[in-house]
Amino acid sequence: GAVVSQHPSWVICKSGTSVKIECRSLDFQATTMFWYRQFPKQSLMLMATSNEGSKATYEQGVEKDKFLINHASLTLSTLTVTSAHPEDSSFYICSARDRGMTNEKLFFGSGTQLSVL
């Protein structure tokens, strides 16, 4: 089955630094990837839609200058949390849609736990 690899699985950083999270589709091409954020015991909140070769589409209330998204190829999207602060600490999850499939099924990465000190 389709596999989405997300890296790193966890990261601890100092306040003010930037952190990059990678999301790769390993055995399929994804023109569209999605980035979610999840706080403890809460649901997944969609942050943005990452489109290959074009600008990402951000959900209302999500700062695009804070959460930089790059989708430079059909198998890789990156999320960079810039100038991270403790309130950015969260579980970040990416998902991807197989462009070769007609259904809307999404495949999810294993998530990245970000802790900002």
Next chain:
Amino acid sequence: GESVGLHLPTLSVQEGDNSIINCAYSNSASDYFIWYKQESGKGPQFIIDIRSNMDKRQGQRVTVLLNKTVKHLSLQIAATQPGDSAVYFCAEKGKTGGFKTIFGAGTRLFVKA
């Protein structure tokens, strides 16, 4: 706006019993619904999906029921096992807005041995 919510935040069942997890959605324009299972510290795992032109779909030990009249979705798990313990999310995709999927609040399922 769109919202997908759940009636029960937690559900505790005895091993071997059947589980039923419910979900209500508000966007009548949604045409595709999915149930995901999420274990602690992991990403969601696809369980089963259903389109709006269907009212029932069965998988291995799982069944999804869709009632468009009352905008209700349910997931039935037969012979619940300890490995089924997780948080379950319903999600929807509307006809507009591209392929983005909106998640409901989630239900934590506890399976007692």
